[in-house]
Amino acid sequence: MGLLEAIFLSVIAASTPLLLAAAGELVAERSGVLNLGVEGMMIMGAACGFAGAYLTGSTLIGALFGIAAGAALSLVFAALTLGMAVNQVAAGLALTILGVGLSGLIGAGFVGEKIVPAPALYIPFLTGIPIVGRILFGQDGFVYFSVALVAGIWWFLYRTRAGLILRAVGDSHTSAHALGYPVLKIRLFAVLFGGGCAGLGGAFLPLAYTPFFIPGMTAGRGWIALALVVFSSWRPLRLVGGAYLFGAVTILQLHAQAFGLGIPSQLMSAMPYLATVIVLVLISRARGTAGSAAPASLGMVFVPDR
């Protein structure tokens, strides 16, 4: 295995949890709900995903546990923000704190245990292609799924009627409501979807990336996923590019250090956030021309008149 190939493999592995969590959050935000609890849902997915895989010996069941845990926690968020019209920012932050605490409690009994990591799934013929074969088709199931997921989200948002309605709800909930669409119900599904994706992204960590569970092992990836949604200006295809770019920055700075290139590591660690700030500035400078799809009602509370 050449160094370049090894670097690409690491980049894809580092990007996958970000891509999974960010893809779900993108759908939630396109429906107009800002859920800042991604970190909490991810760590819950990590704890429950590990528990599921450890108890059953199956990575797939572990992944399903992770999805269920993330979705269950997002249901709490939905009940607060959609059901009781609580401020979304406050509820999202609270959700992270809850998730971090609860996952520590659930995972406490599993600390120090090991599982077999998700195997790489080789695709006959394709994996054998020189150079790119291993990189593109020598990955585990999570990686293939993450790419398929984003493609599916793109198709849903831009090619289906349901996707159009979801975007309409995110852009103007009053108009959508006036047209007779069930705004809160649509948002509930979007939030649950976001929670499930975040849970799966979290579950990727103990199931495939570092096969053990330790409290707090998401280590801020939920926040990077949130930044990534903004970075992609709420567009699914840009999200893929952004996720791999963020992953590449992380991995390349490690390699740059090992090569002794003398690039300040602190600066490189801050790059994803710096890039997000720059994108935000660009979006607001070139409103309308930068192709931002920022939902107009993002983060706003909606109370239907009865």
Place this chain on the structure above:
Amino acid sequence: MRKIMMTAAVAALAIAATSYSASAAEKLKVGFIYLGPVGDLGWTYRHEVGRQEMVKELGDKVETTFLENVSEGPDSERSIEQLARSGHTLIFTTSFGYMDPTLKVAKKYPKIQFEHATGFKSAPNMGTYSGKFYEGRYIQGVIAGKMSKKGVLGYIASFPIPEVISGINATILGAQTVNPDIKVKVIWVNTWFDPGKEADAAKALADQGADVIMQHTDSPAPMQVAAQRGILAFGQDSDMIKFGPKTQLTSIIDNWGPYYTRQAKAALAGTWKAEDTWDGLKEKMVVMAPYTNMPDDVKALAAKTEAAIIAGTLHPFKCPVIGQDGKPVECKGANLEPGQILGMNFYVKGVDDKIPGK
């Protein structure tokens, strides 16, 4: 005696509102501030083990409380004060970043006894304690120098503080005694704990030819990566053999239990004094995990090195110490002064890296 009375009075006041019996008030209440979760398997976990050992030793003479996941910096002041106000008369703050907050709270509560780990500031009621981890690093360096086939070590570093830098230096000095041409590649991950990033750093080092991985971060992720790659590694803070039965050479184990027991006993007897404690292999504050996955001659060499450090015949920073620039570092005695080690901010010759921010 007066101190005990005070302690009892403070404790009694603090728990007056609860339903404890009068005898409970005689107990020494000991508080701990932890950086990570107790289940981190590394730094915080070892402090927690130390606390449990103390409780086991002293039984119902003590009552302990710990607060985990307390962020370093100004925010920790509230947590420390919370312990001080709730009747704890002996408080251990277990990370470097709690230094200034501990000092502030210590000045506010002169009757309460504080102990801060790995720092350099103290007060009449605030002592400091730390382990001479560099002693263990030196032994690891000797082992790594023998075991590395390619002569390239991979070092995952957290933050450029003296403890980490002295660890890197001790490692290479130890390795140079058996392989003068040994190289060490250093990656700074700017975190104490991020399993994913630690694993990525280990992969990067392995991809670039390092065949022995060492870490100054807290999770067993690098050990697992080394195991997957079929190379060797050292554990950190605790015995990580479970994560690499065929990978771990040894591990530096932080052994705080005896110290916590000793200090709590002193507080109970009213003889506690603020001191600067800096113990190593000799005092068993630093303990080496069993030497595994190496041939017998390397094992014997490691044991010999350990014995020499304990006996005081070998000092990892024995003068002359040559700096990265090739010039000898200023020496007053036979070895570097404790202050030079505790405040180390330079690399020795042979480290192929630049200290971040320098």
